[in-house]
Amino acid sequence: MINEELAAVFDEIAVLIELGEDNPFRARAYANAARTIRSLPEDINMMEANGSIASVKGLGKELRSHISEYLASGKITLKDTLVAAIEPGLIEMLRINGLGPKRIRAIHEALQIQSINALADACRDGKVAALPGFGPKSAANILKNIEFLQEQQAYVRLDIAAAALQSVIDELKQFPLIKMISAAGSVRRRKEIAHDLDAVASVAKEEDRAAVMDAFTHVSAAQEILAHGLTKSTILLRAGIKMDLRVVTEDTFATALLHFTGSKESNVALRSLAGKAGMKINEYGVWRGEERLDIVDEAGVYAALGLAYIEPELREDRGEFEAAANNILPNLVTEADVKGPLHCHTNWSDGAASLEEMAEGARALGYMYIGICDHSQAAAYAHGLSPADAARQHKEIDALNRKYGAAFHIFKGTECDILKDGALDFDNDTLASFDFVVASIHSAFQQSEEEQTQRLLRALSNPYVTILGHLTGRLLLQREGYSVDIPAILSAAGKRGVAVEINANPQRLDLDWRWHKTAAQLGVYLPICPDAHTVAGLKDVAYGIGAARKGWLETKHIPNTWDTETLRQWFLKTRSAARG
DNA sequence: GCCGTTTTCGGCCCGACTGTTTTCAGTCG
Numbered sequence: 001m002i003n004e005e006l007a008a009v010f011d012e013i014a015v016l017i018e019l020g021e022d023n024p025f026r027a028r029a030y031a032n033a034a035r036t037i038r039s040l041p042e043d044i045n046m047m048e049a050n051g052s053i054a055s056v057k058g059l060g061k062e063l064r065s066h067i068s069e070y071l072a073s074g075k076i077t078l079k080d081t082l083v084a085a086i087e088p089g090l091i092e093m094l095r096i097n098g099l100g101p102k103r104i105r106a107i108h109e110a111l112q113i114q115s116i117n118a119l120a121d122a123c124r125d126g127k128v129a130a131l132p133g134f135g136p137k138s139a140a141n142i143l144k145n146i147e148f149l150q151e152q153q154a155y156v157r158l159d160i161a162a163a164a165l166q167s168v169i170d171e172l173k174q175f176p177l178i179k180m181i182s183a184a185g186s187v188r189r190r191k192e193i194a195h196d197l198d199a200v201a202s203v204a205k206e207e208d209r210a211a212v213m214d215a216f217t218h219v220s221a222a223q224e225i226l227a228h229g230l231t232k233s234t235i236l237l238r239a240g241i242k243m244d245l246r247v248v249t250e251d252t253f254a255t256a257l258l259h260f261t262g263s264k265e266s267n268v269a270l271r272s273l274a275g276k277a278g279m280k281i282n283e284y285g286v287w288r289g290e291e292r293l294d295i296v297d298e299a300g301v302y303a304a305l306g307l308a309y310i311e312p313e314l315r316e317d318r319g320e321f322e323a324a325a326n327n328i329l330p331n332l333v334t335e336a337d338v339k340g341p342l343h344c345h346t347n348w349s350d351g352a353a354s355l356e357e358m359a360e361g362a363r364a365l366g367y368m369y370i371g372i373c374d375h376s377q378a379a380a381y382a383h384g385l386s387p388a389d390a391a392r393q394h395k396e397i398d399a400l401n402r403k404y405g406a407a408f409h410i411f412k413g414t415e416c417d418i419l420k421d422g423a424l425d426f427d428n429d430t431l432a433s434f435d436f437v438v439a440s441i442h443s444a445f446q447q448s449e450e451e452q453t454q455r456l457l458r459a460l461s462n463p464y465v466t467i468l469g470h471l472t473g474r475l476l477l478q479r480e481g482y483s484v485d486i487p488a489i490l491s492a493a494g495k496r497g498v499a500v501e502i503n504a505n506p507q508r509l510d511l512d513w514r515w516h517k518t519a520a521q522l523g524v525y526l527p528i529c530p531d532a533h534t535v536a537g538l539k540d541v542a543y544g545i546g547a548a549r550k551g552w553l554e555t556k557h558i559p560n561t562w563d564t565e566t567l568r569q570w571f572l573k574t575r576s577a578a579r580g
Numbered sequence: 581g582c583c584g585t586t587t588t589c590g591g592c593c594c595g596a597c598t599g600t601t602t603t604c605a606g607t608c609g
Contacts, residue, residue, distance in 0.1 A: 023581085028582095029581035029582055033581085033582095057582090057583090058583090061581090063582085098606090098607065099606095100607050102606060102607085103605095103606065135600055138598090138600080195609095231596065233597095244609080259594090259595095259609090263609095264593095267593065268592095281593085282593080282594055
């Protein structure tokens with residue numbers, strides 16, 4: 001995808017400018033351009049050809065000329081010039097916490113250090129401590145942060161982050177001086193991976209803050225105190241994740257929560273909007289001129305700016321302010337809207353629970369139905385079902401459905417492998433025996449983008465495919481997804497009436513939420529599928545809901561928020577439409 | 581490098597914490 005490639009080059013240029021010169025705003029312009037390009041609704045080649053690129057905010061004359069150069073030649077000369085002028089080791093050093101461009105340049109100019117390892121040595125033998133503006137504590141901190149960088153993962157998955165954050169919050173809730181406490185940061189925004197954890201707490205009186213901070217820095221999960229102030233402290237949890245707590249008085253809790261929920265980009269945009277309206281917003285309140293407004297909750301902050309309430313998941317500066325101003329924000333799907341989980345495994349293939357246990361698990365969660373999708377025969381590693389196995393499983397499902405009657409329904413599905421050439425792993429007669437078919441790739445990940453795209457397009461042309469499973473095959477922080485032309489697949493899926501799942505397993509969250517809005521605009525339905533292999537795995541639906549909300553989705557986009565009969569009709573329609 | 585109801589120059593979100601200073605720069609979120 002050319003937009004992503006170009007955005008990546010602009011990100012690199014932003015970093016190079018940060019290290020190379022003193023104008024942070026120029027670097028920011030490139031970083032903003034990268035973000036803008038990532039959220040463009042269409043191929044940038046097209047937008048350049050039809051001239052619509054000229055009206056995109058944040059892409060001025062200079063940036064547009066770089067874009068033209070890249071589209072014509074595949075490179076940007078400015079980047080080569082910057083690369084030639086900067087030691088590659090310095091870019092690496094930006095990853096060291098507490099070390100920014102200014103101090104990296106100072107160290108490099110004084111000591112000619114070019115790598116992180118050389119920097120660690122210079123910290124150990126006192127050379128860094130002797131530099132003007134540095135001292136023994138700076139050197140020790142840099143060394144500590146280098147060690148942290150080399151030992152720890154910089155990010156953790158949402159499920160791990162959310163659990164760690166909740167356990168600290170639960171512990172702090174026992175502390176009587178804390179009046180209110182809430183998760184904030186990227187976990188509250190339901191981002192798929194987290195860099196660190198944030199929480200905001202309120203106290204009745206300013207003098208209570210010190211005791212609260214003492215409690216926080218000594219919670220049972222704390223391993224080390226990294227910063228300890230009256231309003232902000234940072235600890236390192238034993239799980240290897242950093243956590244910030246902000247403590248404010250009750251009258252500033254709403255603005256503090258808004259501020260520390262972020263994202264940074266949405267805060268910048270919000271404050272810029274406030275400035276234009278003659279107002280000022282910070283974590284301590286909202287001012288119109290000299291007057292501090294009486295704000296009781298986050299909605300009050302948005303209302304003061306004439307905006308509808310923006311849910312935390314949407315706060316990424318991806319068009320939510322414009323939608324809030326025009327009162328056209330989406331009516332976001334909620335967990336309570338989901339009527340049943342599709343794409344669930346049983347011990348017929350690689351699941352841990354029986355068919356009946358999975359059905360009972362879904363019933364216990366209040367669902368109206370469940371879609372069972374065990375693996376197909378090619379997935380030998382997962383004990384994939386043969387056509388005969390599938391027929392026997394269907395008899396068991398029929399028996400259970402007779403027992404449940406109108407109270408609950410099990411839909412017969414399969415997670416059918418898409419073979420290397422794009423053919424499906426079952427013949428059409430077998431596929432026709434299921435209510436719906438999830439088609440997924442589980443092999444030959446190394447094919448080129450062109451091959452992988454053709455493979456998926458061929459699978460899409462099979463009239464029995466209802467849903468494409470985990471479109472890119474990514475495993476967050478473990479494995480990149482295979483390369484595939486996502487817009488081409490979404491466009492074809494929309495035309496053909498095939499859905500693309502939001503795999504709700506927190507290791508996957510695939511299709512990525514950044515594509516959801518585009519997919520919905522192309523007419524693609526996006527069911528939330530837990531890919532559950534255990535009864536407990538059914539609860540992963542919550543992560544899928546988080547992703548769908550980040551992707552601006554409503555119930556009309558998500559078939560498994562519909563009732564049993566509507567879903568059944570949709571399965572039938574998808575199939576008959578494809579057969580003409 | 582971008583932008584404009586304070587419009588072609590001068591801003592660009594804004595405050596906390598740390599370490600090194602002795603009033604502030606750098607970094608972070």
